Amino acid sequence: MPRIPTALVRKAHAIDAFLPALLAPCRDMHAAQNELRWLREHVDKVAKARRARGDVLAKGALLQKLVKQRASGKPLQYLLGTEYFGNLVIGCRPGVLIPRADTAASITHLVGLLRNAQSIPPELRILDLCTGTGCIPLLVQHELYSARKDVDLRVLGVDISSKALKLSNDNLQRLRKGRNYVDRGKVQFIKADVLIDPFTDQMEGSMSLKAALNYKSQPPFWDILISNPPYISPSAYWKTTARSVRGFEPKLALVPPPTAKKNDTEQGDMFYPRLLEIARDVEAKVVLLEVADVEQALRVAQHARHLGIFDGVEIWREQPDASTEDAIEDDFAIVGNGNARSVLCWRGAGTLWLGKSATIPQEDDAQCLFRASECHFYGGAVRPGGSSHLDAQFDRKAFFGFPETPTLKR
Amino acid sequence: MLATPWICRSCLSRIARPLFRRHIRFQTTGAHTKSIPPALLTRARDIASAHQQLTDKLSDGFDTRAAKKLGEYSPIVNALGEWDKANESVTELTSLIHDSATDAELRSLASDDLSETRTQLAKASQSLITSLVPVHPFAHLPCLLEIRPGAGGSEAAIFAGDLFRMYQAFCNRNGFRTNLVKYENVNGTTEAGVPLSEAILEVENDNAYGVFRSEAGVHRVQRVPATETKGRTHTSAVSVHVLPSLQENSAAEQDFDDPESDYYIDLKEVKLEVMRASGAGGQHVNKTESAVRLTHIPTNTVVSMQDSRSQHKNKEKAWALLRARIAQSRREKREEEMANMRRSVIGVAKMGRGDKVRTYNWGQQRVTDHRSGTTVHDLDDVMEGGQTLENVMESVRGWLMERDVEALIADDDGTK
Incomplete structure (x- = not known):
């Protein structure tokens, strides 16, 4: 990291004595000034609340303490206790990942597509895995209910960390105050380990997702x-990663747990195969997964295609709503502006909800499942859409009872 | 002989001057038009006949557009009727007085009545003119007051702060709801008491643009600044921009989608830039940068907002500001075209941005508005946003209306 010029430090000191300390984490005069202003506003707010309780507070001392903590790299969001996510205010606490603006942009764009959809089921079920602060379920609910009155939502957030679950429930309570639509539909949070395979022997500790859904009497099928x-x-x-991320945010929420026999990249991608399997098991029609960069996005998209259950796969950048010409890489459309940020997959009815035209002819779910298992058999060597011998037999005889075509030699 | 052997010069000169100074008014602002310009009168008559036609049409069947037009015309027609009546009685009374056949008693009665009828006539013609002058298309909107220091360095910045407080006090006193959109002092913070570098105040009441429209322009200050050590008077300038503001809940919301409206902006023509950390983004960084910059590509208008921690709020604020600025520039352009057309007809002193509109002089404790020619001497009351400021603003509004009337007449002459 380049050193901050002395002239800049001196200039900052001339404006405000607290500014030079904030230059260290911000690296930039404007950002430092903004952060100082927000810290001041926060201190004023705290002092006002204390005064209302008949308490006094040394404002200068509190500000000094906060600036010192910020200078050590502690994220501003933890110091102020909140972060803006879309137009929601989400509470933040150490031990839980701070919501990112990029995530909010993808979610807003997805809900924007759903808003215009004609044929949405009367109860839309949305499953959010690794929910953290609960920001995604809350934003989805806020955005969808402010636009559509005819849909009931059922949103479930899942996380492994009890700290995150506590915070997400607090956030739900906090947003429930002063809003009238929260009573419609349901937002819930449960604890489960996404990575545990439900068919292996149950170990000590957290439950697998399937077990948790059963245990909390949640439905087994989800739409999104x-x-x-x-x-x-x-x-x-x-x-x-930025220094303040490494030093203060939970590693649990950033890096998948270490496993033997996996190289660096495979370990980074560890969650995605499991998430896509879950998507298949809960029969999700639309899947949105956040990714780190364009390489990972392409790996995840390839994997989703190999699975053979999706009608379409698309990659979104940081600003998916920006109107730029779509790029095509490895047959995947890349939408928007900035770094590649998420992968969107859809199938069946999901095609209509998103307003996409089906790229692959619609197939029966059972058939897809069959093909997917076939892919597993041959180690993914058989591409979906390519017609293997087994496939053709399955198509005509077992399921549809189509007359045999004369060209097909048996 | 005098008791004293000599008289001092100052006493002598005092004797030479009159005891009370006569007040001579060199410039008059209250030029009430007793008679209506013929062009305006024919216009009123045209409207009256159109009104009659519309009434006939409406008696046959209902038509929304015709009914709306009728509603617009009816105050003019009423005012014209009143003016006709007053005018008729004046001519009747005059003829009665001048007729030699009238007896003396009747004549004295008539002359008593005449003065009263004359004032009635003046009133009627005034109201006729007012009803004929078109209302400013944005007058009903809330407005944005933007205050920025001009020439004069830190003194200008100090005076900008004074002006800002003056308008705030004025709004408080007159019950205008205000909202501070942006406040930045020379250090780039929002702390009060430091010279101002930019402030944007939103007046949320309806009709606020009509009230504050008169304030736009360069305000000049002449005083010994607080920063001056040798006691010299400085002259500095502060520019005040007044823009009609469009909020989501305002009446003109539907205009956003109407391509004819000044506030219409094609979304494709605006580039939205979000300040982002360079590099990986996503979970790798937890930036707090929430600044948003909008660029309107055809006019190259740039608006950036970074006040709030919420990117969403910054975006909303930036859009409101961009719409206001673009609408203003479009309107100015249109007005410029119209003014160019009129300039050949009459010498309208177009109120440009470059000319100063008002002077605040501390040494003489006076405020002079250069457009209406009004001078008031209660500077403190003006700076506190009191009644005196209201008087000055009222005089400017009157002046603006007169300009509008002149322009209207010029238009009529031009079309003939």
């Missing part, structure tokens, strides 16, 4: 699956 899982590989964690 959203997830912002840990996606940073161990080497990228040391190389690319």
Whole structure:
């Protein structure tokens, strides 16, 4: 990191004595000035609340303490206790990942597509895995209910961390105050470990997602699956993450847990195969997964295609709503502006909800499942859409009872 | 002989001057038009006949557009009727007085009545003119007051702060709801008491643009600044921009989608830039940067907002500001075209941005508005946003209306 010029430090000091300290984490005069202003506003707010309770507060001392903490790199969001996510205010606490603006942009864009959809089921079920602060379920609810009155929502957030669950419930309570639509539909949070395979022997500790859904008497099928899982590989964690992220945000939410026999990239991608399997098991029609960069996005998109259950896969950048010409890479459309940020998959009815035209002819779900298992058999060597011998037999005889075509030699 | 052997010069000169100074008014602002310009009168008559036609049409069947037009015309027609009546009685009374056949008693009665009828006539013609002058298309909107220091360095910045407080006090006193959109002092913070570098105040009441329209322009200050050590008087300038503001709940919301409206902006023509951390983004960084910059590509208008921590709020604020600025520039352009057309007909002193509109002189404790020619001497009351400021603003509004009337007549002459 380049050193901050002395002239800049001196200039900052001339404006405000607290500014030079804030230059260290902000690296930039404008950002430092803004942060100082927000810290001041926060201190004023705290002092006012204390005064209302008949208490006094030394404003200068509190500000000094906060600036000192910020200078050490502690994220401003933890100091102020809130972060803006879309137009919601989400509470933040150490131990839980701070919501990112990029995530909000993808969610807003997705809900924007759903808003215009004609044929949405009367109860739309949305599953959010690795929910953290609960920002995604809350934003989805806020955005959809402010636009559509005819849909009931059922949103479930899942996380492994009890700290995150506590915070997400607090955030739900906080937003419930002074809003009238929260009583419609349901937002809930449960604890489960997404990575545990439900068919292996149950170990001590957390439950698998399937077990947790049963245990909490949640429905087994969901329409939309959203997830912002840990996606940073161990080497990228040391190389690319910002210092305040590394020093203060939970590693649990950033890097998948270490496993033997996996290289660096594979470990970064560890969550995605499992998430896509869950999407298949809960019969999700639309899947939105956040990713780190364009390489990971392409790997995830390839994997989704190999799975063979989706009618279309698309990659979104940081600003998916920006009107730019769509790029095509490896047959995947890349939408928007900025770094590649998420992968969107859809199938069946989801095609209509998103207003997409089906790229692959619609197939029966059972058939897709069959093909997917076939892919597994041959180690993914058989591409979906390519007609293997088994496939053709399955098509005509077992399911549809089509007359045999004369060209087909048996 | 005098008791004293000599008289001092100052006493002598005092004797030479009159005891009370006569007040001579060199410039008059209250030029009430007793008679209506013929062009305006024919216009009123045209409207009256159109009104009659519309009434006939409406008696046959209902038509929304015709009914709306009728509603617009009826105050003019009423005012014209009143003016006709007053005019007729004046001519009747005059003829009665001048007729030699009238007896003396009747004549004295008539002359008593005449003065009263004359004032009635003046009133009627005034109201006829007012009803004929078109209302400013944005007058019903709330407005944005933008205050920025001009020439004069830190003194200008100090005076900008004074002006800002003056308008705030004025709004408080007159019950205008205000909202501070942006406040930045020379250090780039929002702390009060430091010279101002830019302030944007939104007046949320309806009709606020009509009230504050008169304030736009360069305000000049002449005083010994607080920063001056040698006691010299400085002259500095502060520019005040007044823009009609469009909020979501205002009446003109539907205009956003109407391509004819000044506030219409094609979304494709605006580039939205979000300040982002360079590099990986996503979970790798937790930036607090929430600044938003909008660029309107055809006019190259740039608006950036970074006040709030919420990117969403910054975006909303930036859009409101961009719409206001673009609408203003479009309107100015249109007005410029119209003014160019009129300039050949009459010498309208177009109120440009470059000319100063008002002077605040501390040494003489006076405020002079250069457009209406009004001078008031209660400077403190003006700076506190009191009644005196209201008087000055009222005089400017009157002046603006007169300009509009002149322009209207010029238009009529031009079309003939």
